[in-house]
Amino acid sequence: MEVILVIVIGVLYASGLYMILRRSFVKVIIGLIFLGHAANLLIFTVGRISKGIPAFISIEGTLAENAADPLPQALILTAIVIGFGVQAFAIVLFKRAYQTTGTDDLDELNTTDELIQ
């Protein structure tokens, strides 16, 4: 299981990086989303994966051996919610920028870097 997840994370990071290096607005957003997912899965994996043992403390007050750690999942949930909000904003921003500037090519967004002499 870990091995599969590790490969998935690697592929997500690689494709995310590739996508944010593209010039099209939409591909940049997809790249950002991939990077967010890769980070989430990374937390999931490093938080140790164990199968079928819930993280409940029994009446005797002991935690089952190899119980799942619930904290990484709580972190991921938080990160997903935050990521969702931020990505929604990014999509609207990029759409608005497309409408205003009339281009979806990042290389043409260079008016703010122009040197005025």
Add this chain to the structure above:
Amino acid sequence: MLLVLPIISPFFFAIIMMLFWNNTKAHRIINLVSSAASIIFAVMLFSNVNNSGIQVFQVGSWQAPFGISLVADLLSAIMIVITSVIGFSTAVYSLATIDHEREKFGFYPLLQTLLMGINGAFLTGDIFNLYVWFEVMLISSFVLLALGGRKKQLEGAIKYVTLNLLSSALFLAGVGILYGLAGTLNMADLARKLPLIDNPEMLTLVSMLFLIAFGIKSAVFPLYFWLPASYHTPPAAVSAIFAGLLTKVGVYSLMRVFTLIFINDTDFTHTIILVIAGFTMLSGVLGAASQMDIRKILSFHIISQIGYMIMGLGLYSPLAIAGGIFYIIHHIIVKTNLFLVGGAISKIRGTYQLKKLGGLYKLYPILGLLFLIPALSLAGIPPLSGFWAKFTVVKAGLDLGEFTIVAVSLFVGLLTLFSMTKIWNEAFWKDAPSETIGNKFSGSNTQKAILFLPIVLLALITITIGFYMEPFFDIAQQASEQLLNPNLYIDAVLGVSNE
């Protein structure tokens, strides 16, 4: 309890403002009340921390390290006080400069949520919570930057948003790996547990992830390209608060994690920070020298000044870190003020471009004086605050025998003076070019008074720090002692119960 107020209070007032969504007059008043209240809470918190040491609050009574702790040591308290002062100045300034369109779309509630995010980032003692506060701060800043929807603003916002989201993803990955290593997220607990882990290579690796993530946010070399592309696009009030506070949250986070958590291999990590500091100073000031737009010059100077603060951290001695903290105090006030003066210039002339400006000294000699105070302070002319800040950092560098970085910082100081005199010559001293667009302050006399009030206030603070630097420096020194003695922080968080 006092620890929650700087976070809760702006949030509370932001919600109240949202209840009166269409009433911009109410927004203006509530915004002022909220900013003034923040100053009171911040000063109360500061005097508390100053008198009785590090303050800790366990949110929801969940004991550390299981719950989220809010921690205020001297560095946090200093940052909270400055944030509230800058927040207040911007709140006043925006009354005269923000147009009605932006006010209608919730400029003031956004300003308060931004301040809430910044305060939260300064106060939290939990590394994942820091990520959450970063996001609160970022989303408010995204909207503030794009609000108004001008072409330039949107272009700047795209660059700002993309790079900051990238930095957040890296930060999150770093937090995840750190949790995998230590099994805790509480910063004090991390500081206690990480030395016991026999995987120092991994720890150094994670520290580099954090360095890059916070490096993007604090705009260090070579990760700063979003800053000069976006900071000159929003209205002056927004530029000013961004310039003063946002990058400094990154610097604060660097100072926090590289004095508390990642101190296992300081030879390696802090040398990297020192090298970065040198390049940041130099590339920032060279960028500024090539620009002819007031706000772009000032934006590049933010970068070069960040270098000095990081240099304090990289030198990693009590005096150096005290110098870094003192530099932050001085820089936030001076830089915000310069952006406010820049805004005032554009209110008079209608442009930020130096070629089209001129003759302002004849028209408004007082504005010239008000520009000179922060400008000369930024360049480090005695006896203004910047001189003491630079002097401390340079002295610390000399004590440690790091002559290269000292030479770079002195050279950069000279170039800073050069570009400040460039603004002075072009905007104030030379004769106005014939096609000057405007030569009168556009607006009523009350607006003029409102515009100048925060500028005068911040200039007075700069002069006070300059002529009466000892108490300020004492506090910076105490803050640095606290930072370099992580056990104080650890004991305060993990040893004290909630009552």
